[in-house]
Amino acid sequence: xxxxxxxxxxxxxxxxxxxxxxxxxxxxxxxxxxxxxxxxxxxxxxxxxxxxxxxxxxxxxxxxxxxxxxxxxxxxxxxxxxxxxxxxxxxxxxxxxxxxxxxxxxxx
Amino acid sequence: xxxxxxxxxxxxxxxxxxxxxxxxxxxxxxxxxxxxxxxxxxxxxxxxxxxxxxxxxxxxxxxxxxxxxxxxxxxxxxxxxxxxxxxxxxxxxxxxxxxxxxxxxxxxxxxxxxxxxxxxxxx
Numbered sequence: 001x002x003x004x005x006x007x008x009x010x011x012x013x014x015x016x017x018x019x020x021x022x023x024x025x026x027x028x029x030x031x032x033x034x035x036x037x038x039x040x041x042x043x044x045x046x047x048x049x050x051x052x053x054x055x056x057x058x059x060x061x062x063x064x065x066x067x068x069x070x071x072x073x074x075x076x077x078x079x080x081x082x083x084x085x086x087x088x089x090x091x092x093x094x095x096x097x098x099x100x101x102x103x104x105x106x107x108x
Numbered sequence: 109x110x111x112x113x114x115x116x117x118x119x120x121x122x123x124x125x126x127x128x129x130x131x132x133x134x135x136x137x138x139x140x141x142x143x144x145x146x147x148x149x150x151x152x153x154x155x156x157x158x159x160x161x162x163x164x165x166x167x168x169x170x171x172x173x174x175x176x177x178x179x180x181x182x183x184x185x186x187x188x189x190x191x192x193x194x195x196x197x198x199x200x201x202x203x204x205x206x207x208x209x210x211x212x213x214x215x216x217x218x219x220x221x222x223x224x225x226x227x228x229x230x231x
Contacts, residue, residue, distance in 0.1 A: 031210075033217035035151075042201060042224050043151065048217035050210060086151050090207075090216045095165050097141065097216065102150040 004032070004087050004100035011106040012077045020072045022087030022100045032070035032087040034063060037102075043086065047072055074105075082107045110134045112202050112222035119228045125190040128225050130202030132183040139163075139205035140185045141218050142176065144198040152198075156205060157185060192229050199224040 004024040012018035022032050031050055035043035045054050047063035060075045070089075074081055087100040111133040118126050130140065142154040154174060155166040161178040175188045185202060203218040 029213050031213060031215035033215070037151075042221040044221070045217055045219040048206070048219075049208060049215055054219065084150075088151075088153075088216070088218065090214070092214070094168075096167065097153045097156065099143070099151040099153055 004089060004098055006085075006087060006100040006103045008101065009104045009106070011108055012074070013108050014079060015076055017073060017075045018077055018105065020074075020085050020103045020105065022070045022072075023068055024089065024098070024100075025068055026089045026091035026093075026098065027065060027068045027070050030089055031065050032063070032089045032100075034061075034070075034072045035086045035088065036081075037084045037086065046085075077105075077107050079107050081105065109220060110204060112140075112204065112220060114200075114202060114222040114225045117226045117228070119230060120192050121231055122192055122194060122229055124192050125188060126192060126227055127186055127188040128200055128202075128227070130185045130187070130222050132185075132204075134183065136178065136180065136183050136185065140178070141203050141205055142174075142187045143201045143203060143218075143221075145201070145224075146195065146198040149198075154187070154200075189227075192227075194229050197227060197229045199226050201225075 033048040036046050037043040051063045062073045064071045084102045086102045090097045113131045115129040136159045141156045157164045157176040177186045201224045203221040207216045
């Protein structure tokens with residue numbers, strides 16, 4: 001089955017840099033997209049493709065991929081970045097799409 | 109860009125069916141995904157439907173209980189879930205699919221999302 005694995009929780013000091021990772025076989029030869037979700041709100045797209053940000057997403061958000069691991073980095077984390085973050089990808093081998101389990105980011 | 113507007117809260121008994129709608133503000137030209145989120149849990153991909161409705165792919169876990177359809181004239185996508193269980197209680201989202209290829213690598217993203225529909229399962 002398709003699986004993407006994320007650390008359940010990560011913390012970062014205000015203004016510091018944090019990396020959230022996502023591992024899975026479906027990421028080989030592909031890129032993850034990343035979503036930010038705050039309590040009671042629908043997810044919003046923050047990174048897609050090799051390292052693309054939708055309009056309105058601050059440039060402190062960036063993405064990278066190596067082998068079967070995708071990473072979302074926040075450089076100079078702000079209090080408003082505290083949220084749950086999910087990775088997402090498709091698995092062409094079985095025509096399924098999948099989300100990672102999510103990472104709860106705490107900004108200290 | 110196209111906005112997705114979903115139908116309102118539903119309360120259903122176990123064993124019943126629920127049919128949710130997701131209306132696009134313009135013509136549906138991309139695949140549409142359905143994603144759900146149980147209380148306190150992560151996002152779960154449910155399935156995807158093509159703009160014509162001719163191609164539908166469901167999550168293996170939900171095969172046999174979920175049906176996705178599309179009314180192209182109304183720019184509306186529907187998701188019906190049958191034989192509801194307590195564990196189906198969740199917020200259900202629709203979202204627009206995008207895909208691209210770069211350097212031989214295909215990748216996907218979904219944007220925008222609908223506002224979500226709460227489905228409560230209670231006896």
